[in-house]
Amino acid sequence: MLEGGETLYVLKNIDQELTGQTYQKVEYLPHYDTIIKSGMYEYYASEGQNPLPYAFAELIDNSLAATKNNIGSRKIELKLFLDDSTQMERSTILVMDNGCGMTSWQLNNWAIYRLSKFIRKDKTIHNVDQDGTLTAPPHKPRFLNSEISYFGAGGKQAIFFIGNSTRMITKPKDSKDVHELVISKEEFERREKEKGLIYSGNILNRKARLHSFIPGDASHVSVEEEGLRQVILEEVDKEQFTCVVIWGISSEHVHFLKHNFSTWCSQLAHIYHYYLHGPNGNVAPDKTSTRAPSPYRHIDIEVSLIMKSGHHKVANLRDIDTDPETLLIRSTSDVFDFKATVDGTRVVEGQLRYHPFLYDHETFPPEQADLKANQDNNEDEDEGLSNGLKPARGQRPIFECFWNGRLIPYTTIEEFDWCSAPKKARSIPLECFNRISGVLWTDDAFQVSTNKLTFMDLENKLREKNNTIFARVINNQAVRASIEKHFLEWLQTCHERSDKQILFQSYVESVSRRDTQKYKQFPWAVFNAIEWDGRHYKKGQLVRTQRTNPIIIGTIRKFLLFGDYQDSVCATGGEFEIQQEPRSLYDEVKIFPLAKLDRKIVWHCKHPWGLPPFPQDDDLCPCLWSLFAPGAAFSTAASGDQVVAQYVSPHNKNWGYWFRKMENIQNLGAHTLTLQAMLSDSSTAMTSGKELPSFRIRFTVTEASPDKFNVGYLEGPFRVGTPFQIPLDFLDKFGNATKPSPDLKPELRAKQVSWPCFSTLPFLFMAPLGLTLYI
Structure with missing residues (x-):
C-alpha cells in the first residue's frame, strides 16, 4: 500500500491478466509545431493582400500596449537587416520600443502560449481588479486606449509567421539587468532529439550597459549578428525597453519586404492611422506646418530597411500621406x-x-486594383466615369x-x-x-x-x-x-x-443617337456652349483631346447631354462632338466624353510664336510636291461627257509616275486630259468635302490629210453638152471626213480619153465635206 491508499502492482508481462483496475500516467503535451507553425494558419492573404504587414502589426500592438503609460514620447522602431545575397536566411528583423519592459517573471508569462493577461497572476492590465473583474476604463476618443494586446497568442503567431526563431530582450524601469529569452525551431528539434523537455528553457539575465564607457555584455552574440550587437550598444540611452529579434526569414518574405517597401509601410500607416494622427485623422496641414497638430503626435513609429549591400530606406509612418485613410480624409x-x-x-x-464630384472626375480615391484596371483599359474606364455608369x-x-x-x-x-x-x-x-x-x-x-x-x-x-x-x-x-x-x-x-458640375448653355434641340446603348439612344440634348471650371467652350472652337490614342485636334461641332432638357442646365458627364482637323486630310467626326477634353491647352492666337522673316531680294517661285498617287483620265468636253480612257499610276521610287501610251483617242472634237491626285485607299477624288488637287489639259482632235475619196450619188439625167455634178467625199486614213489640201489638183479621166481638168472645166466648187466637179 502506498501513501494515499493507493496500491502498486508490479507486472511480470505486459499482456498478463490484471487482477483489478489500473491507471497509467500519460503526458499529452502538444507538438512544438503548435507554436512554430501557428502563424501559418492564422495569417492568410485576402483580396490580394500580403498578410506579412499584419504580422508586424501584432508586434507593434504589443509595443503600443507597453508604451501607453509613457510620460514622454512613445517610440517604436521596426528595423529590417536584410541579406540580399543567396543566403537570405541570415536576415534579421527587430521590433523595439521604449515601453515599460518586462521582469523575468513577466517574460516567463509571455512565453506561455495563450496565457491571456486576464488570467495572469501579475495582472498587467490596468483597470483589472485582483478578483479578475474588469472595470470600465475612462472613454477615449475613437477608443484610442492602446489596449490591443492581451490574448497571449498573437505575438508568438506573428513571430513564427515571419521567421523561425526569436530572441526577446527586455529591461524594465529601475532595473540593472537585461533579460533575454530565445525560442527557436532549432532548439525545439534539438530537445526532441535528446528526449528532453520540449517546453522549457532558460532566461538569460545579464548586466545592462548603464554607461557609455562600459561595454555591453555581448559575449553570447555571434559576430554575424550586427543588428543585435547594435541593440546592446544602444542600451546605455534607454531607461526601459523591449526588443523582439526575429531571424530565419524566408526568401519570399525578404523579396516582398525589399521590393514593396512603400506598399507595406502604407498598410501599417493605415492600420495605426488614428494612433498616429489623432481622432480627426490625417487632415491636410496648414501652410505653417508639415504635420497636422494632434494630441497623439508623441507616438512615433519608424521603419528602417538596411540591406547588407549598403542600401538604406527609412520611413516614419506619420509622414506617409498615401495610405487609404489619409486619401479618404483629405x-x-x-x-x-x-x-x-x-x-x-x-x-x-x-x-x-x-x-464630391469636381468638374470632370470623382474625388473618391481609387483602390490600387482600380488604378491598375484603368491603366489596362483607360478609355473604357473614362467613358464609364464620365457617363456615370461606374460608381x-x-x-x-x-x-x-x-x-x-x-x-x-x-x-x-x-x-x-x-x-x-x-x-x-x-x-x-x-x-x-x-x-x-x-x-x-x-x-x-x-x-x-x-x-x-x-x-x-x-x-x-x-x-x-x-x-x-x-x-x-x-x-x-x-x-x-x-x-x-x-x-x-x-x-x-x-x-x-x-458637387462642382458643368454648365451646359445655348440649348439647340433634342436628338436620338444610334451609336450608344439601346436604353440611352434618346433623348440627347444638344448645346452649343459649356462653362467648365471657369472656362468657356463653344461651337467652332479648336480643342485637343487627352487620354486618347491618338491625340486628336479638332473643331467643336456640338455638346451632348443625355436627358430631357429644354434650357441651360448644370450636370455631370456629357460628351462633345468634334470635326478632326485638318479637314482636307481627315474626313472624320468623332464623339468623346467631356473627360477627354484637354483643358490645359490655351490657344492665345493663331501664331503665338510669330512667323520668321523672309530674306530680302529672294524670289518666290511656285513649288509642287506630290503627296498622293495621281491618276490620268480622258473625257470629251461636250455635254454628255464620257470617259474614253482612265489609268491609275502609283508612285514608284525609281521613275516616279508613269503612264502607258494611249492610242485609242480616235473621236473628233474637244477632249480634256485630267491629272487627278487620289488617296491610296480610295478611288474617289473627294475627301473631307473637298476635291483633291488636279490639273487639266484641254485639246481638240481634228481630221488628218486626205488619203482617199468616195464618189457620191450622181443625179441624172445626163445629156451631151450639159454640165453635171460628180460629188467626191474625201477621207483620211482613219476614215474621218476631211478637206482637200490646198495643193491638191483634181484630175478627171475617162477610159481611153484624157485631158487636163482645168482646161475644160468651167469652174471648181469646194464643199466642206468633199469636192464637186462641173463639166
Whole structure:
C-alpha cells in the first residue's frame, strides 16, 4: 500500500491478466509545431493582400500596449537587416520600443502560449481588479486606449509567421539587468532529439550597459549578428525597453519586404492611422506646418530597411500621406457623425464622409486594383466615369472597422438600411449614394480573432434591429430623430454645395443617337456652349483631346447631354462632338466624353510664336510636291461627257509616275486630259468635302490629210453638152471626213480619153465635206 491508499502492482508481462483496475500516467503535451507553425494558419492573404504587414502589426500592438503609460514620447522602431545575397536566411528583423519592459517573471508569462493577461497572476492590465473583474476604463476618443494586446497568442503567431526563431530582450524601469529569452525551431528539434523537455528553457539575465564607457555584455552574440550587437550598444540611452529579434526569414518574405517597401509601410500607416494622427485623422496641414497638430503626435513609429549591400530606406509612418485613410480624409467635403448602441451598453462610433464630384472626375480615391484596371483599359474606364455608369466607390463596401483604435483589415460592412441607395427615385441623384465612405470604431465589447484580422460578431449585432439603436451625433450629443431623415438631408446638402458640375448653355434641340446603348439612344440634348471650371467652350472652337490614342485636334461641332432638357442646365458627364482637323486630310467626326477634353491647352492666337522673316531680294517661285498617287483620265468636253480612257499610276521610287501610251483617242472634237491626285485607299477624288488637287489639259482632235475619196450619188439625167455634178467625199486614213489640201489638183479621166481638168472645166466648187466637179 502506498501513501494515499493507493496500491502498486508490479507486472511480470505486459499482456498478463490484471487482477483489478489500473491507471497509467500519460503526458499529452502538444507538438512544438503548435507554436512554430501557428502563424501559418492564422495569417492568410485576402483580396490580394500580403498578410506579412499584419504580422508586424501584432508586434507593434504589443509595443503600443507597453508604451501607453509613457510620460514622454512613445517610440517604436521596426528595423529590417536584410541579406540580399543567396543566403537570405541570415536576415534579421527587430521590433523595439521604449515601453515599460518586462521582469523575468513577466517574460516567463509571455512565453506561455495563450496565457491571456486576464488570467495572469501579475495582472498587467490596468483597470483589472485582483478578483479578475474588469472595470470600465475612462472613454477615449475613437477608443484610442492602446489596449490591443492581451490574448497571449498573437505575438508568438506573428513571430513564427515571419521567421523561425526569436530572441526577446527586455529591461524594465529601475532595473540593472537585461533579460533575454530565445525560442527557436532549432532548439525545439534539438530537445526532441535528446528526449528532453520540449517546453522549457532558460532566461538569460545579464548586466545592462548603464554607461557609455562600459561595454555591453555581448559575449553570447555571434559576430554575424550586427543588428543585435547594435541593440546592446544602444542600451546605455534607454531607461526601459523591449526588443523582439526575429531571424530565419524566408526568401519570399525578404523579396516582398525589399521590393514593396512603400506598399507595406502604407498598410501599417493605415492600420495605426488614428494612433498616429489623432481622432480627426490625417487632415491636410496648414501652410505653417508639415504635420497636422494632434494630441497623439508623441507616438512615433519608424521603419528602417538596411540591406547588407549598403542600401538604406527609412520611413516614419506619420509622414506617409498615401495610405487609404489619409486619401479618404483629405478628399472629404463634409462628415456625418453617428453612433450605434447595441444591447443598451455596447457602443459603436461611426462617421460617414462625402467625396464630391469636381468638374470632370470623382474625388473618391481609387483602390490600387482600380488604378491598375484603368491603366489596362483607360478609355473604357473614362467613358464609364464620365457617363456615370461606374460608381465612385466601385464595388467596395462603405464601412471599414477599427477596434480599440487600430484597423481590423478583413472586416468591412457593405451598408446599413438607412444609408443605402433607395429603390424608388428620389430628388437626390443615385450617384450621390456612391460618393460616401464610412468608418466604425469600437472597443473590446466586440470580439475579434486572435490575429486581429476579423471581427467575430460586430456586423451581426449591428444588423439586429430590435437590439441596435442608431442616432446622429452633433456636437458630441445624440439627436433623437430618424437617422435616415437626417442622413438624406445631409446628403442633399452635400450634393448641392460640394458637387462642382458643368454648365451646359445655348440649348439647340433634342436628338436620338444610334451609336450608344439601346436604353440611352434618346433623348440627347444638344448645346452649343459649356462653362467648365471657369472656362468657356463653344461651337467652332479648336480643342485637343487627352487620354486618347491618338491625340486628336479638332473643331467643336456640338455638346451632348443625355436627358430631357429644354434650357441651360448644370450636370455631370456629357460628351462633345468634334470635326478632326485638318479637314482636307481627315474626313472624320468623332464623339468623346467631356473627360477627354484637354483643358490645359490655351490657344492665345493663331501664331503665338510669330512667323520668321523672309530674306530680302529672294524670289518666290511656285513649288509642287506630290503627296498622293495621281491618276490620268480622258473625257470629251461636250455635254454628255464620257470617259474614253482612265489609268491609275502609283508612285514608284525609281521613275516616279508613269503612264502607258494611249492610242485609242480616235473621236473628233474637244477632249480634256485630267491629272487627278487620289488617296491610296480610295478611288474617289473627294475627301473631307473637298476635291483633291488636279490639273487639266484641254485639246481638240481634228481630221488628218486626205488619203482617199468616195464618189457620191450622181443625179441624172445626163445629156451631151450639159454640165453635171460628180460629188467626191474625201477621207483620211482613219476614215474621218476631211478637206482637200490646198495643193491638191483634181484630175478627171475617162477610159481611153484624157485631158487636163482645168482646161475644160468651167469652174471648181469646194464643199466642206468633199469636192464637186462641173463639166
